[in-house]
Amino acid sequence: MAFLHVAPNRLLSGHPASPHIALLAVAWLLAGAAGFWRGGALVAGLLTIGLPFLAAHDATQLLQQATPTTRIQLGAGFWVMWLAAALLLLDRLRHLRIAWRTAAWICVAAVFVTGAAVGAFHDIGLVREWRAQRGAFADALATHVTLSLVTLGIALAVGAPLGYIAWRKRRTGGALLGVLAFLQTVPSLALFALLIGPFAWLAREWPALGALGFGGTGAAPAVFALVLYALLPVVRYTAAGLDAVPGDTREAARGLGMTRGQVLLRVQLPLGWPVLLAGLRIVAVQTIGLAAVAALIGAGGLGRFVFLGIGQGATDMVLLGTLAIIALALAADLLFQGLLAMNERRA
Structure with missing residues (x-):
């Protein structure tokens, strides 16, 4: 070669x-x-x-x-x-x-x-391509990071309570995990395309949403699709983290007079946090990779360089976007590894 x-x-x-x-x-x-x-x-x-x-x-x-x-x-x-x-x-x-x-x-x-x-x-050639696209690359990088962070925040805010429900009510949790697992089987490109129609309809019916940039293309459907993909690991690892706390520990806390909410906040969450953190690590890396597809529906991000490069036959442009996405994913993975190590030392 x-x-x-x-x-x-x-x-x-x-x-x-x-x-x-x-x-x-x-x-x-x-x-x-x-x-x-x-x-x-x-x-x-x-x-x-x-x-x-x-x-x-x-x-x-x-x-x-x-x-x-x-x-x-x-x-x-x-x-x-x-x-x-x-x-x-x-x-x-x-x-x-x-x-x-x-x-x-x-x-x-x-x-x-x-x-x-x-x-x-x-x-x-790769560096010369970056120098020619420096301004657009900086904007795409900022957009990609923003999409990933917003997705991670929403997935945690929605997925953590759902994980608690899945842990508390096993039958409901089984059905919930089944639905989220089914969503994982839908190809990402198909899901992004399927969301264009409903989000365009919402923007037409509620002009205020359209004024805020909410429409069939752009960041709104992209974040919604990314959140759907991120929910399964968040819910599953939240339930696994809560379940990792021994029953004797929970009973001892209840025996000390703690309410159910106090047991959750003071006992289960601190002890189950490493498991949830491991789930967030997976979500972060997965989201950074999937956010590349969001460029196809006008959400921007580093995927723009990948698809433009494919369309133009410019290998260096494809590599520019791909390597940046890989570097972001590795940086996120390293960050969460550091957080896990810090948590272990505190424990």
Whole structure:
């Protein structure tokens, strides 16, 4: 597989280029050795950091005698090697405490940010695409984060009480979980499309809603669909967290004179919070990924770059949106891991 591709412009495919075959072969051997060595995190980290800088160096060399419209695109060989190195680093770091893991990833990110600040990656097609779309990318990123946060907040506000009902009334809870599980089987694209008609009707019947931006397309149906997908894990993990508290503990609290509400707030929620937090972690990552589809109904977000890139045949634009979504999901996952670790230390 080619390490790079030299394309005449951002839309056309080019010819493969792998200037450092011997060096890449040595990198593969180092990666294989690090997989069997407990201290291989250093090698994996060097590969994770070094491969993008090697690609940037090669891109600069290849562009010296090329036309101004030429794009140097990252090839399949680069992505396979870089993802293998990143996964290897992740595997080597998972034995460490969350604080050390976070520090390691912050160091890796700091190296890339510093390299980007000094212009080390400016000749790579993906970075050139970002520079051309910088303003639109910033707006799409803010919209994507807003959609995800609003969805998470509404899902928690609605799903937590439903989870309590599902825990208190098993028969009702079974039916509720069945309905929410059925919604999970509906394809996301189909659900977004099905909501256009009802939301457009609501906007026509109540003009005040339309004045607030509530319509068949845009953020309103997107958030509603995302909330529907997020409810199942929130409800299920809320019920599981409440159920994780031993019955003896609840009876002891009732014996001390606590009311049912006091037992819930002072005993069950603090003890069941880690389980609910694990559910929110799943919801956050799932929502960030699904929010990409919301671009198809005019809600904006990073999915706009993915679908525009597919329509134009611009691989770098697709990667720009995709990699940003992956980075957001990983950041959310790391944040919730940190919250879980803090909760365990307090316990």
